[in-house]
Amino acid sequence: MSAAPDIICIGSVLWDVIGRTASHMRAGADVPGRITRLPGGVAMNIAMTLKRFGLSPALLTVIGRDVDGDALVAEAQGMGLICDHIYRSDDLPTDVYMAIEAANGLIAAIADAHSLEAAGDKILRPLSDGRLGTADAPYAGSVALDGNLTEDLLRSIATSPLFARADLRVAPASPGKAERLLALLGHPSATLYVNLEEAGLLCQTHFDDSAKACAALLTRGAHRVLVTDGGRAASEGTAGDVITAHPPSVLVTRVTGAGDTFMAAHIASERQGLDRRAALARALDAAAAYVSGETPL
Template sequence: MNARPDIVCIGSVLWDIIGRSASAMRVGSDVPGRISRLPGGVALNIAMALARFGLRPALLSAVGRDAEGDDLVSACAALNLDTGYIYRSDDLPTDRYMAIEGANGLIAAIADAHSLESAGDKILRPLGDGRLGTADDPFAGTVALDGNLTQALLEQIATDPALARADLRVAPASPGKAERLLPFLTHPRAVLYVNLEEAGLLVQDRFDSAAQAAEALVTRGAARALVTDGGETAAEAVAGAPTLERKPPEVLVTRVTGAGDTFMAAHIAAELAGADRAGALARALTAAADYVSGDTPL
């Protein structure tokens, strides 16, 4: 692709290996189901959703020059994603994520994003070498950033002159990596997308509702925060404005991996299309509900 991307997605691009069963599961369960290998990773999930909403996303990540990496880049290109900025490593294998899902939700997951972490700031080169911007002429578009990056790299991104004009949309990769987003908690141009547990980890507290969590993030310095709580009411808080709350549509849950990424992508797409705060939140919740119900294609 030669056209300048509408949005840059920075973070994990990997293979999702997902086992799904229609049965409720617990530790030690051995049940029939289906196992699939699909393009995934937080940044890639967001990019795929953005492409479904008609945008042109570019990926900044690390992918190995192994057979799995070649397959992954080809799959991304077939989904109309710009893969030309991906750092391809001869020495690092392509990352993978493995999850088990039952009728009662996510049972367990392991994220192997060690190659992305090892690549470090090599993945950011297009933002400084003129392909997407430079320190003197920073990228001024929207950036979707995921927490699979190292703490050091996230801290670098938060103060990088090449991103001094960017609209930063930030999400953790998982609750276990939520605290990596602390450099963006007081960032003046960062929008945080977290779930209730992740919000609590960021501010070292516990909350009974998404609204409480979103307002606490803003009180701690966040310019803007969106907090989801599964099928319960979600909220958006902005410094100096009323907090918005909205309950997502009720649907039969058939999958959960990628739901938060779909929510974030739909919200970004809605705002880039001109939606107001309430409209963007509603569209994001509907898109996430469609996704978990299976109505949105993978």
């Protein structure tokens, strides 16, 4: 029998191929550094952090029945993540993300998440076939949802009875996919986790700080929202009430996965009973530890 999850993480689970250098880079630069391949993707990053906080997350995603897919599932199982409900495809390859990070930040990234998009609602079958829920008895726990899903699927989720009782936590995969979350702005239980740029894209404007962005998203119909702004103040708002906190100052050594770490730490903190201010502060501390390199990869 499958283990019962504390939370379901829906979205991209793939290999992260990351090149990092201590040098500053510009277009066309060729510098020494290190290249690593690690389990990644928004859903995977969130699940790994939730596990570190003592929760038992289950993954809903697509992974190919290829060598890379077998290795990725083995890595996830080795971390204690619940992989029983992953859709394994015979004809779709395992997705991959490639990024270059330098001393001056993220230089470039390409996300090849075409298999996740092609799989569509097949990854959600456990929520309807009785393994995790049904339309008549929907899953009533926490769900971390990744914006790598297609706009059509996100729109379907926004009105689906399968998510009617869920505590839905949502993050865009990147600024380029932020507008996909417009379908979930009016969802009655959705919490959106976005950065300042993504908040601006959702509101079709520019914000000077996270508090203003947070208030604007609430005005646009968001049930609850958290807005981060790198090393500057982050904000959380619900029912028109916005609170703000400042992250610790740290030396940034990596950026890929920082937002996912923040989101997972915030979810875990609330599940463990912390109040709004304490949960926001703990999430900022966790993200700072991650970007500084103190948190293990």
